[in-house]
Amino acid sequence: SQQGEEDPQALSIQEGENATMNCSYKTSINNLQWYRQNSGRGLVHLILIRSNEREKHSGRLRVTLDTSKKSSSLLITASRAADTASYFCATALYNTDKLIFGTGTRLQVFP
Amino acid sequence: NAGVTQTPKFQVLKTGQSMTLQCAQDMNHNSMYWYRQDPGMGLRLIYYSASEGTTDKGEVPNGYNVSRLNKREFSLRLESAAPSQTSVYFCASSEASQGALYEQYFGPGTRLTVT
Numbered sequence: 001s002q003q004g005e006e007d008p009q010a011l012s013i014q015e016g017e018n019a020t021m022n023c024s025y026k027t028s029i030n031n032l033q034w035y036r037q038n039s040g041r042g043l044v045h046l047i048l049i050r051s052n053e054r055e056k057h058s059g060r061l062r063v064t065l066d067t068s069k070k071s072s073s074l075l076i077t078a079s080r081a082a083d084t085a086s087y088f089c090a091t092a093l094y095n096t097d098k099l100i101f102g103t104g105t106r107l108q109v110f111p
Numbered sequence: 112n113a114g115v116t117q118t119p120k121f122q123v124l125k126t127g128q129s130m131t132l133q134c135a136q137d138m139n140h141n142s143m144y145w146y147r148q149d150p151g152m153g154l155r156l157i158y159y160s161a162s163e164g165t166t167d168k169g170e171v172p173n174g175y176n177v178s179r180l181n182k183r184e185f186s187l188r189l190e191s192a193a194p195s196q197t198s199v200y201f202c203a204s205s206e207a208s209q210g211a212l213y214e215q216y217f218g219p220g221t222r223l224t225v226t
Binding site for chain 1: 115142144146151152153154155156159161167169170201203211212213214215216217218219220
C-alpha cells in the first residue's frame with residue numbers, strides 16, 4: 001500500500017483563492033518532499049521539509065509537517081491558472097535511500 | 112545543461128518483445144532512479160542506484176533489469192514485455208549517494224504501451 005496519501009484527490013478553485021492539500025503517511029521519515037507534475041510532463045521538485053522542521057516557505061508555497069500526526073500540508077496562496085497541475089507528496093523513509101510517492105492531488109485553477 | 116534525458120519518448124511493444132529504456136544526466140549526480148507511473152497512482156520505484164556500480168531493488172522490480180553503465184547513464188531493460196508493464200516510465204537523479212535525503216530531478220518520461 002502507498003506510504004503517502006494525499007487528500008483531496010481533486011480540487012477546483014478560482015484564481016486568487018488559496019489551495020490546501022494534505023498528505024498522510026505511515027512510518028517514520030527522514031524528510032517529506034512535495035512535487036508538481038504538469039500534464040504529460042516529468043515531476044518538478046517544489047519543497048523539502050526535514051523531520052525536525054515544522055514549517056517551511058518558498059514564494060507562494062507554505063508547507064507544514066506534524067510528525068506526531070504523520071501528516072503534512074501544502075498551501076498555495078493566491079493561486080494562478082498556471083498552478084493547474086497534479087501535486088505529489090513523497091516521503092524519504094528513515095534509514096533508506098527510497099522516496100515513496102503518494103497518489104497525488106489534481107488541482108484545477110479557473111481564470 | 113540538459114538535466115535528465117530519456118529515450119525514447121514513446122514506444123509500442125508486442126507481448127514478449129524486449130527493449131531498453133535509456134536515461135542520462137549531466138549534473139554529476141551520484142544517485143539515479145527508475146519509476147513507473149500508472150493512472151490514478153503515484154510513482155512506484157522500480158530500481159535505483161546509489162552510486163556507480165551499485166543497484167538495488169525498489170517496490171516493483173519484477174520483470175525489469177537495470178544497468179548503471181557509468182555515473183551519467185542508468186538503463187532499464189524489459190526482457191519479455193507484458194501488458195501489465197504498460198505505463199509511463201520516469202528516470203530521476205539526485206546529488207548525494209543517499210538520494211532520498213535530497214531533491215530528485217526527473218526526466219520527461221517514456222510512454223510505453225505493450226499490446
